[in-house]
Amino acid sequence: MSLVIENATVVTMNAAREVLRGVDVLIEDGRIARIGRNLRAGKRPRQTLDASGCVVIPGFVHGHLHACQTLLRNRADGLELLDWLRERIWPMEAAHDFASMRASADLTFAELIRGGSTAALDMGTVRHTDAIFESARDCGFRLTGGKAMMDAGQGVPAGLRESTKASIDESLRLIRDWHLSEGGRLRYAFAPRFVLSCTEELLREVAAQAKALGVRIHTHASENATECDLVRQRTGRDNVEYFHDLGVSGKHVTFAHCVWLTAKEQRLLRETGTVVCHCPSSNLKLASGVARIPELLADRVQVCLGADGAPCNNNLDMFVEMRLAALIHKPRTGPTSMSAQQVLEMATLGGARALGLEDELGSIEPGKRADLAVLELDCPHSTPGGEDVVSQIVYSAQSQNVRDVLIDGRVVMRDRTLRTLDLDAVLEAARTHAQRIADAVA
């Protein structure tokens, strides 16, 4: 399959951060083959996609997401993290069955694709993780996912509590079934939920297995002050320090949030290359605090961006997260901090790093996977464009500007119509299953 995106403005996110105007992007066998002028002519027949007046960007990569929670949207307001988990989220996660999990994942990927997102690092709940992978397999989304691991903790419902051995065994089974399937589009990441829901034995085993198998680790760290106090009481150490001592740190590890860090923990993150995922909507809605992202970036800590779960956001929209990431730090660190360029980097290259796929994703360069979004920016809310298209994308664009989306060179949305998901059916299933879950916990 060969496709030419014609006559576009291309925000490459290459090393020079070039923006190329009036160029074509040639896609062959799922990868970007060339960027240049007049690429339509060639030996092989080529489909074309006219992008005149449009801007092509690398697809957004969420570094922290919970597809299992999307059906719980708009059902958990006004709570801080631990109450939010114990009173609302864990009981509703425990009420999922396989069909509702599939409906939740389908809704997730429909929303993400419509918003220009092409990949995510996802944490499931304890059970039914196959339904999330099956959904991603069928709709073409690029997923690195894993089941939540929960073998300890207060307030965990019986439906989520598991033994250490069962948690490890099920994770290894999922790795065998899904890791590197669909040509590498689907990958596994161990997902111990957070320190408070995991035994030390489990975390040590995850650290060892991840290294042995070359699989990533995705967890939450230092999201909420009470959580940090409880971690200190239980372990005698700060959250990131504790993880590091057990072997849970490094370039293959992503920590969501990191709102409450000591100077020592920040140094550990930098020295180990551990990726931090900033989730501004979630941190605001759960009143967790505001992570010191400008300081982390200045210290060369790897930072990406993510929506977290629908019930703490309540969207899965990278434009929303970019806008907040660009705005919420400025009152404290000044108007030039968190530039549009830095924020777009977090949403693209930063996310690629969170998946360990920085050589494959995150920029538009020959050889990389063709995961792209085509934006139509001539809408009232994003016009006139000014001189800096990156600024226009971060500060004034919205998900409704996304016209077409490609993943692995496959067109999964064309002219705002999803091609691999039946949107009406997805919405109907989401409403039905969400109501069943709500009734089950009422």
Ligand SMILES: [Zn+2]
């Ligand atoms: Zn989360």
